[in-house]
Amino acid sequence: MIVRSRKDLGAGILYIVIGASFTWAAANYRMGTAASMGPGYFPFWLGVALTIIGVMVAAGAVARAGSPDCDNIRLDLRGLAFILVSVVAFGLLLKPGGLGIAVAATVLLSSLAHRDIRPAPTIVLTLTLSLLSVMVFVYGLGLQFQVLPAFLTE
Amino acid sequence: MEFMENLSLGFATALSTQNLIYAFVGCLLGTLVGILPGLGPLATISMLLPFSFGLEPTGALIMLAGIYYGAAYGGSTTAILVNMPGEASSVVTTIDGHQMALQGRAGPALFAAAAGSFFAGCLGVLVLALFSAPLTQLAFKFGPTEYCALMVLGLVGAVSLASGPLLKAIGMIIIGLLLGLVGIDISSGMARFTFGAPDLWEGIDFVLIAVGIFAFSEIARTLESSPHSPGTTSKIHSLLPSRDDVRRMTPSILRGSALGTVIGVLPGAGLSLSSFFAYSLERRFSRHPEQFGRGAIEGVAGPESANNAAAQTAFIPTLTLGIPGSATMALMLGAMIVHNIQPGPQVMTNNPELFWGLIVSMWIGNLMLIVLNLPLIGLWIKLLQIPYRLLFPAILVFCCIGVYSVSYSTFDLYVTAAFGIFGYILYKLNCEPAPLLLGFVLGPMIEENFRRALVLSDGDFSVFLTRPIAASLLLVAVMLIIFALLPSLREKRETAFTEE
Numbered sequence: 001m002i003v004r005s006r007k008d009l010g011a012g013i014l015y016i017v018i019g020a021s022f023t024w025a026a027a028n029y030r031m032g033t034a035a036s037m038g039p040g041y042f043p044f045w046l047g048v049a050l051t052i053i054g055v056m057v058a059a060g061a062v063a064r065a066g067s068p069d070c071d072n073i074r075l076d077l078r079g080l081a082f083i084l085v086s087v088v089a090f091g092l093l094l095k096p097g098g099l100g101i102a103v104a105a106t107v108l109l110s111s112l113a114h115r116d117i118r119p120a121p122t123i124v125l126t127l128t129l130s131l132l133s134v135m136v137f138v139y140g141l142g143l144q145f146q147v148l149p150a151f152l153t154e
Numbered sequence: 155m156e157f158m159e160n161l162s163l164g165f166a167t168a169l170s171t172q173n174l175i176y177a178f179v180g181c182l183l184g185t186l187v188g189i190l191p192g193l194g195p196l197a198t199i200s201m202l203l204p205f206s207f208g209l210e211p212t213g214a215l216i217m218l219a220g221i222y223y224g225a226a227y228g229g230s231t232t233a234i235l236v237n238m239p240g241e242a243s244s245v246v247t248t249i250d251g252h253q254m255a256l257q258g259r260a261g262p263a264l265f266a267a268a269a270g271s272f273f274a275g276c277l278g279v280l281v282l283a284l285f286s287a288p289l290t291q292l293a294f295k296f297g298p299t300e301y302c303a304l305m306v307l308g309l310v311g312a313v314s315l316a317s318g319p320l321l322k323a324i325g326m327i328i329i330g331l332l333l334g335l336v337g338i339d340i341s342s343g344m345a346r347f348t349f350g351a352p353d354l355w356e357g358i359d360f361v362l363i364a365v366g367i368f369a370f371s372e373i374a375r376t377l378e379s380s381p382h383s384p385g386t387t388s389k390i391h392s393l394l395p396s397r398d399d400v401r402r403m404t405p406s407i408l409r410g411s412a413l414g415t416v417i418g419v420l421p422g423a424g425l426s427l428s429s430f431f432a433y434s435l436e437r438r439f440s441r442h443p444e445q446f447g448r449g450a451i452e453g454v455a456g457p458e459s460a461n462n463a464a465a466q467t468a469f470i471p472t473l474t475l476g477i478p479g480s481a482t483m484a485l486m487l488g489a490m491i492v493h494n495i496q497p498g499p500q501v502m503t504n505n506p507e508l509f510w511g512l513i514v515s516m517w518i519g520n521l522m523l524i525v526l527n528l529p530l531i532g533l534w535i536k537l538l539q540i541p542y543r544l545l546f547p548a549i550l551v552f553c554c555i556g557v558y559s560v561s562y563s564t565f566d567l568y569v570t571a572a573f574g575i576f577g578y579i580l581y582k583l584n585c586e587p588a589p590l591l592l593g594f595v596l597g598p599m600i601e602e603n604f605r606r607a608l609v610l611s612d613g614d615f616s617v618f619l620t621r622p623i624a625a626s627l628l629l630v631a632v633m634l635i636i637f638a639l640l641p642s643l644r645e646k647r648e649t650a651f652t653e654e
Contacts, residue, residue: 007583008319011584014583014585015329036609037341037608038342043335047332057321075582079377080574080578086550087574088571090558091554091564094564107547113374129548129551143555
């Protein structure tokens with residue numbers, strides 16, 4: 001058995017996992033009949049369909065013999081990791097730190113995602129964006145954001 | 155004549171100062187988006203959705219629409235000057251457009267693209283205006299059975315004409331449908347798939363999925379593959395085309411516009427498909443096919459007209475039937491739902507100012523875009539030099555603020571981040587995310603119509619085959635699937651790109 005396409009195999013497995021999960025969860029809800037569908041009916045069968053498709057995709061990715069396609073999955077997680085960290089930081093810092101600080105953290109952390117990070121332009125960008133965000137979104141558009149850190153307003 | 159009445163209502167709405175400003179902002183942003191690589195129209199619209207919620211509905215839709223067809227215009231500038239397509243549908247323009255630029259003829263190329271796009275846009279809007287009314291009349295005859303069949307057709311069409319491997323794309327649709335079902339089920343009052351998190355009772359906001367899968371993961375991918383800005387550009391001598399140029403580009407513009415108008419209506423066809431087909435068409439009709447690839451002006455005028463015409467007519471199924479043909483249209487639909495406008499044929503009767511105002515505004519937008527794209531080219535070139543490492547943190551901040559402002563919930567931010575990871579995984583596994591968004595927006599509606607159809611037929615599934623309209627819609631869907639599976643056409647589909 002040779003894996004002909006790692007990407008397709010991965011996709012098939014993903015579908016099977018998602019489909020089975022939804023089917024399993026939906027089975028706990030009332031099914032009802034076709035004429036009077038319960039909350040579980042539609043998602044249950046969708047999940048089943050997805051699982052079947054997942055099996056078909058995975059099966060298509062595997063063969064008895066032959067040469068594997070060169071589709072290696074290259075992962076360079078630095079970018080993704082820093083983006084996620086910066087978004088989570090935004091969420092965590094927004095209430096205690098206020099918008100300005102949250103934006104600054106996001107810019108600093110996400111800039112680390114890029115290979116060519118240079119300190120001076122990054123700091124300028126951080127300050128500019130923090131100021132701009134507060135001015136445009138809070139004062140300009142009137143969105144409800146805490147501007148100053150919590151400990152200053154308490 | 156009723157048509158004239160509708161048009162004047164449209165003009166009255168579209169020409170209000172506020173709506174003119176929204177149209178301008180939309181076109182400006184669209185052009186920017188088209189020019190800056192690494193930022194596609196889908197990601198931009200996702201980003202701006204939360205901010206548009208605060209605007210009143212007509213203005214919001216005008217702006218979002220402006221971004222959409224503006225990007226179709228703007229992408230041609232970078233395609234011609236720097237050989238980098240600003241977005242997917244401009245890829246074809248790079249072929250002959252950049253060759254013309256290298257020969258010192260960037261000016262005529264840009265002119266051909268802009269003029270062609272303008273004409274095509276006008277035609278597209280006209281078709282949209284003329285055909286919407288009869289189409290909505292037809293749609294009023296639809297019951298839940300027909301709607302269900304129509305939505306299935308829309309989804310199938312979207313994947314059979316555009317996306318990659320059919321089976322994987324169908325899988326993506328189903329994932330989208332399932333995600334759309336998260337939350338409290340209206341009919342039974344039961345909270346589904348919420349795992350005890352009250353934040354999920356209202357369901358997952360589609361903005362979170364859109365921003366996560368399209369914006370966040372796109373940034374991650376760009377950082378991985380091409381994190382730098384493009385280099386120097388070719389010089390522009392004169393913008394004006396020669397007599398010969400005009401003679402050659404006119405028929406191409408006409409053909410491209412007609413082609414794009416028709417293809418744009420089809421669900422899933424997308425702008426890229428129109429430009430690709432237009433290029434092939436021009437090559438076949440040309441008296442000098444050997445010039446293609448070496449700077450034939452028809453190779454710029456035709457595709458650019460096609461993709462702009464398609465950008466306008468793509469609104470037809472969304473506005474009249476409530477069936478989005480592509481991920482971007484799904485976002486527009488979502489935006490309408492948020493503003494409490496029930497998409498479908500009733501939009502024309504319940505919100506005529508919105509409907510006609512939007513249509514007229516698209517024409518005005520095309521006018522604005524000609525101004526933005528021709529004289530202001532020097533400015534756009536400067537913008538191309540912004541390094542990506544300064545750009546993407548700004549995009550990220552914008553997204554975070556936008557996502558938070560949807561429900562003022564930090565939980566939403568984490569959900570979006572999770573979808574960012576999901577989007578990244580999908581990309582690595584070669585799975586098309588666009589069908590997922592389509593399925594997500596249509597999921598609850600399909601379930602509701604399916605349920606109602608079966609209630610009406612008392613559990614009889616054959617009703618989908620016995621009612622004529624529903625049966626023929628499903629038949630077309632089956633034909634599209636067969637069409638997509640035929641080996642000879644399989645290659646054509648794989649080479650035609652998707653929307654982003």
